[in-house]
Amino acid sequence: METTPSPPYTPKTLATCITARHSTRLFTPDPVPASILRACATLATNAPSNSNTQPWRLRLAHGPARTRIVSALQSAANDHGPRIAPLPAEFNHFRSAMGHKLYGPEGWNIPRDDAAHHLEAQLRNYEFFGAPVCGLVTLCDERLTAMDAMCVGLFVQNFVLALTERGLGSCLQVSVVGFPEVVRREFGVAKEEVLLCGIAIGWPAVHPVNVLDIGREDVDEVLILLDE
Numbered sequence: 001m002e003t004t005p006s007p008p009y010t011p012k013t014l015a016t017c018i019t020a021r022h023s024t025r026l027f028t029p030d031p032v033p034a035s036i037l038r039a040c041a042t043l044a045t046n047a048p049s050n051s052n053t054q055p056w057r058l059r060l061a062h063g064p065a066r067t068r069i070v071s072a073l074q075s076a077a078n079d080h081g082p083r084i085a086p087l088p089a090e091f092n093h094f095r096s097a098m099g100h101k102l103y104g105p106e107g108w109n110i111p112r113d114d115a116a117h118h119l120e121a122q123l124r125n126y127e128f129f130g131a132p133v134c135g136l137v138t139l140c141d142e143r144l145t146a147m148d149a150m151c152v153g154l155f156v157q158n159f160v161l162a163l164t165e166r167g168l169g170s171c172l173q174v175s176v177v178g179f180p181e182v183v184r185r186e187f188g189v190a191k192e193e194v195l196l197c198g199i200a201i202g203w204p205a206v207h208p209v210n211v212l213d214i215g216r217e218d219v220d221e222v223l224i225l226l227d228e
C-alpha cells in the first residue's frame, strides 16, 4: 500500500459526516495513503457486535492488485451478467427513483432509451468507478446469521463515515459480489466467509453525480414509537 503521509484533516461533527456522505461514482486518480485506510478501519472496529464476535472482514487493494481484480471482473462482466438476487417487487419503486436520479438529467444524463450508455455506466461498477482503492466486505463465517451481518454493517458505516470525515468518497457495491467465483479467487476469500459487498474508495471528482440527493422516506415511515 501507499506510504504517503496522511494529509491533515479537520474533525467534523457526526451529523456533518452522516449528511455529507453520498455514494461516490467518479474519482480522481490520486492515491489514498494506506495510513488513512488503516486509521479509518481502526476506528470502524469500535462497532458493537453480538458477544463481541467482530465478524467483519475488510479486504482493500490498490496498485497491481487492483488492476488484477478489475481485469478479472471486467472480463466476467463482459461475458455475462452478475448473479444478484432480484428485489421483491414491492421494493422496485425505490430502485426506479434512484435510477432516475443517477442516470437522469441530475446525474449521468443518459437518455432513457440509450441502452448502450446505460450498460456502459453499469459496467463501471467493475472498475470500481475508477477508484484507486477497491475492496470487499465479508462476514467471517457462514454459520453466523443475519444479526451478525448487521454487525458488519455497523462496522462498514463507521468505516465510510471515517472516510467521509477525511474527505474521501466511497461506494458500496452489491454488483461486485454478483461474480462470486471471481471475487473469491481474486481477493483470496476463504470458503466459509460470506460475501457481502464490494467497496470503491478514493478522492471524489467534482461532478453532480457525486452529490446527488437520492432522498429518503419520511422518518415516520420507519420509526415506530410505542407509548402504550
Ligand SMILES: Cc1cc2nc3c(=O)[nH]c(=O)nc-3n(C[C@H](O)[C@H](O)[C@H](O)COP(=O)(O)O)c2cc1C
Pocket (backbone or CB within 6 Å): 021, 022, 023, 025, 098, 125, 171, 172, 173, 174, 175, 176, 197, 212, 214
Ligand atoms: C449494500 C449496498 C450495495 C450497493 N450496491 C451498489 C452497486 O452495486 N452499485 C452502485 O452504483 N451503488 C450501490 N449502492 C449504493 C446505493 O445505491 C446508495 O447507497 C443509495 O442509492 C443511497 O444513495 P447514497 O449512498 O448516495 O445516500 C449500494 C449500497 C449498499 C448499502
